[in-house]
Structure formats: C-alpha cells, structure tokens
Amino acid sequence: MTGSRVLALGHYQPARVLTNDELAAMVDTSDEWIRSRVGIRTRRVAEPGETVADMATEAAGKALAGSGLAAQEIDLVLVATCTADDRSPNTAARVAAALGLATPAVMDVNVVCSGFTHALASADHAIRAGAATNALVIGVEKFTSVTDWTDRTTCVLTGDGAGAAVVTASAEPEIGPVVWGSVPGMGHAVRIEGTPSRFSQEGQSVYRWATTQLPPIARRVCERAGVAPEDLAAVVLHQANLRIIEPVARKLGAVNAVVATDVTESGNTSAASIPLALSKLVGRGEIPSGAPVLLFGFGGNLSYAGQVIRCP
16 A cells, blocks of 8 residues: 545534623623634533543544444554543543454544644554554544633633544555644743643734744645645634634635634634544535545644645
8 A cells, every 4th residue: 555545534522512602701701802803603512521532432433433444443543632631541542442442553642733633644654654554533622621711812712522534545645745843932822731731822922823834834735745725625724713714724825625614613622623624524515525625733832734635
C-alpha cells in the first residue's frame, strides 16, 4: 500500500443545549454580544457523569459501524484531547475496551485545538510505514469541564462533543501530506492551567495570529497536496470563532468550497471541532464522495496542522 484514506466518519454531541440567553443569566453578556463577536448561538454541555471516553466511544462506534470493518480489524486507536479525565488508562485504551477491540496500539494526543489533524497525520504515517492497517482517529473534548463560568470572555466559547474517522490502507493516497508546526514563543496565548484546570486565552493575540499568519500556511497545505484552493469542495477549519473562520477561508481563495461553520451551533469544541463539523457535512450530503477537502487545525501551543483529504 502507498497511502491511506478516510473510510467512514461519526460524531456525538451531548443532549443538553446551552443557549446564549441562558449564559446571559449567568454572566454579564447577551445573545447579541456573543453572536457579533464569535458567531455562536448555542453549544452542547456534557452531563457531570458523562466522560471524555464516553463521548469518544459513541463517535468511534458510529464511524466503525459505517466502515464495514469488524472491531478486531482495528489495530491503532489515536485520541486527540486536552481534557482527558484520567492519565491511565488513557482515553484511547478506554475506547478500545468499550468497543471490544482486539490488540490495538492505543495513544492519546494532546495538541489542543489542532489535535485531530495531528492525530490524522500520525495515523496516515503509521499506515504508510506498515505499522498499522486500520486506525480509529478521534477528536473529543469535555471543554466545559475546564471552563470558568464567571469569565464572560471564555465561557461563551466552549462546548463538548466528539468526532471520529476510520482510516484504512489504500493503494492510492487519499490523505495528503501534512503541514504542521507551532510558534512556541507564543504558547502562552492559550492556556489550560491551574488546580482545578481552567481555560484562558489572549483573544486578540490569537485572532491576529490566526487571521494573518494562517492563510499562507493553509495555501501551502493545498500546494503540497497538488490541489488549487479554488478546486476544494470544502474547507473545515478549527471551529474557534466565526470571525476567524470567515477571513481565513476568504484569504485562502477557496471560492467554490463549502466552508464549515458548525461553531455557530456547537461552540468551540477544541480537538473535536474538525471531525465533528466534517461528519455533519458528509452526513448531510454537502460534500461529494472523492472530492478534495481541506482540514486545518490551529490553536493551543500556538500549533497548526493541516492536510487535504478525499471525502469518503
């Protein structure tokens, strides 16, 4: 085999919907303020007893069912998350046990908001190297568990959920080369620190970095894949903020692409946001099978990773 491809997708969101009006009763904010600054209308919030592993298992189970593969055929599980409940067993091991997988390698990946695209690249590399044949790649966050509900600048952003992909060996590569990196000197701009851990960020610094520095990197992802931006069928950026998504997509020049805006109803779900948004687009039939799709994650550390895939 010379490459890999995404075989199937799945996603999961908690039942509880938290509206802007409900938030306005908790902190000094309003529906108009939130919509105008970040574009979010609602977000999902996990119940106290609903774990990161629970959500990851739900999304992964749907992706596995759609793939047509048996559980025993999965030999690698990668879970991208920065909100894991436990250190050991890690989330990947808990998902593998819950799904009845046989003897897979199990790894958690913490690159915050770009975690899923890092994990997808790692699965592609493992398959190309012959270390795996079929992988489950999951992005999952219980981001509300690290939210300070008294901080109106961050509590309006966060949501919970999971998205998953089954990645399999392919005679033709359908997951393009990754372009990844970071700006370590600016890592302090997004933080989840303290006891208990709480999410905070330097919003203006992140906004300026994302809207000015990321479009050329996204174009480089397309160049490495041999796909012109105008030929993209869809662009799925990390769902951080509508005021970041829209200018980055515009500067990229993806004039014919569907641009994912799941942030409006799901909020910022960190590592879950890209597979969650992609799974929804595919489920609604908005992307033709085989069409090129740009996936581009960015955020904490300040890190980024992107690749062009062919839609399953």
